[in-house]
Amino acid sequence: MMSSQQNDRITRVGKGTPAGQLLRNYWQPVALVEELPVQRPIRAVRLMGQDFVVFKDEQGRYGMLDRDCPHRGADLAAGRLEAGGLRCAFHGWLFDVDGHCLSTPAEPVGSTLCKKVRQSAYPVVERSGILFAYIGGGEPPAFPNFDCFAAPSEYTFAFKGLFECNWLQALEVGIDPAHASFLHRFFEDEDVSESYGKQFRGASADSDMPITKVLREFESPEILVSPADYGLRLIARRPLNDTQTHVRVTNVVFPQAFVIPMSAEMTITQWHVPVDDENCYWYAIFTSFGAPTDKVQMRAQRLELYELPDYTSRKNKRNHYGFDADEQQTQTYTGMGFDINVHDQWAVESQGAIQDRTREHLGTTDKGIIAYRRLLVDAIEKTQAGEKTLMMIDAQQAAHLTGPASIDGIGPADGWDDYWRSSDVKRREAAPWPAPKA
Template identity: 60%
Template sequence: MISEEMNRTLTRTGPGTEVGAVLRRYWQPVALTVEFDGPRPVRPVTILGERLVAFRNEDGSYGLIDRHCPHRGADLCYGRLEDGGLRCPFHGWKFGTDGQCQETPAEPEESTLAQRIKTTAYPCVERNGIVFAYLGEGEAPALPEIDCLTAPESHTFAFKGLIESNWLQALEVGIDPAHASFLHRYLEDDDPADGYGKQFRDYVGGTDIPMTRVLRDFPRPKIEVETTDYGLRITALRDLNGEAMHVRVTNQIFPQAIAIPMSNEMTITQWHVPVDDETCYWYAIFTSFGKPVDHAKMREQRLQLYELPDYIPKVGKRNGYGYDPVEQKMRTYTGMGDDINVHDQWAVESPGPIQDRTKEHLGQTDVAIAAYRRMLLRAIKTVRKGEGVLPILDTEGGPSAIRGPVAVDTVAAPDAWSDAWLACDRARRDAAPWSPKPAVAAE
């Protein structure tokens, strides 16, 4: 358990907060590019407690500026997108992607007011279906050259979903390897051939063992955590009755992303982005090391589960997460259907919008959660004092030196697992059609 004061420190992300200051040093996902499809590419964005508006210009560039016009506060989400800027319908004031007021057409012709008006604006870049923004001060760092951001668009797919909880709860479920044996347990094995686009449905790499069976039959993983240039490498080891070792390598990419294996061919990189202190979005990029991603199928699968335009889960707290006691007895451990995102929603939303960690009791399998909190506290101290090292940003070579990271499932001889996961990743990269960059040197 931790103190109430520390819980507040770790969970609050608005302007002026300590975690907020850390997160603003890094690029943050703010929208999917598909959200700008259609006749009017303008979207409201609330992130880290800031109310903003995002728009795409005719030349394909993106802007992210204060949602409220600095003239008299009107909502620019209803603005007119014209000639490289967003114009307020109230008095016609127009703003560029840099926040500079370009025109004040109701003012006298000789007025220089526009030159003196500049609203809050943040730089944006697009990578593989996600628009990222830098909300910090000074020059933005480079984006890290991790797999999901360097793969060709043909081999990636991006999506997002709303979670009604604090961002830290959402992140911590992703760095907890033990929960998969329970929260995502299936009491019978589906045909892995029907598992495209679904997590935990494939065979374990190089075997004919369904991943569902490994998680169900071997629920006591040994978990090892290593500090890396990018955050944490988390290795979960499941001893398969002394005959083999199942090795699952996942990662925490600082400050709030995870990289995990989805199947033998595909990985998921997922960011947990605060809307405010009680709501967040997960943004994910699915990256294929084999065949091009079937974008139509992946999107169709997920649109069955989420309501647009805000990507609100169709199954969630408002309808009891679809809980069915008969299903819980016969087919799934939760009784909440097959979608693991619903399972995760329940796990992170049911403690309340902000979990009271003064009452929690961590176990040995929570080692990555404890390690991450220590890393976050160190980052807070570094930003506060203006000295020290921040993960990724202060790596030798900067963010561009970050590679990978490795996220794999494999099975090896009990005394050879420490090399097997690296060999598995090297083989996958060597065979990949898009020439992924080598993994992090520390591997």
């Protein structure tokens, strides 16, 4: 049982909080590249309760500054891109991507005020369609050589969505292998050839069995959790008969990402990023080991649910997530449609803005969540003590962090562990791009 003080310690992320201090030591997704259009590449961003503005200057450099102008506090997100930086619309003060003040137009000739002013600036890098920023102190960690970062851009696709709840409960739904048999249960199987871009709708690898059938008919997986250099590896095993077993391998990448199978040829790497204590964005990179991703189709599929400019769900708590009682009786377990993002959103938002973990009773299937929370608490304690934490890696270490393997397939009941490992190797060797060996 967890106390309310312990729950606050691992969920609240404002400046100066223990969990917030930890998460600030890592690169955080702050925007999709597509959110900075050519016409006006400026975007207001809220991250862990702080307000920033992200922009791309005339030279093509990305920058992120505190959102309030250091002159009189006006909103820099309403500014103009010109003269080598971002100019405040209030008095014309101009700042470059490094926070240097380039101009204070209303000051007298010869004024040195500009040289004395510096806006807080933060490093920004683009990786696979996502802009990552670092708002911690000291040097940021290196990016691991994971598939989502190693793949050429034509083999990846990035998207995001808003959940109106705390980041931790949103993350925990993705590291819970047992929920899929109920939350994502469909009463009828669809044509798997029509499943491109849809999670839990295709066939498991090395079979023609729809994953919907596996989840529906084999609802009690054996869950195995093991430590990994990057966090945790989770395996959910569902024996189908005396000779076959379904194996699903997923991963927790510390501090707040997971890597899961999307289909036989595609994986999802997903981060849950706090906007503040009561809202978060999920950011995902879809990585294909087969054909280039059909970005147009995948984006169109997701825009059926998510509404721009803030990537908010059209199905939400204000319209009961589109619940339909007839559908719940005949088509889906939740009655909330066929998009599993809606199911996940209902599950985590229904727990409250910040889940009250003092009232929960964990079971055997929650072993992945328990293991992750132990990693999180340990890392918070180390951060408070000024010690290095998991995935605070340098370039040399990053080069050797590859994969991680993420498989959904049906293999032999005996030797299933060898099966998923060999399936991963086989997929990498057949990839049209040089997929790093996991």
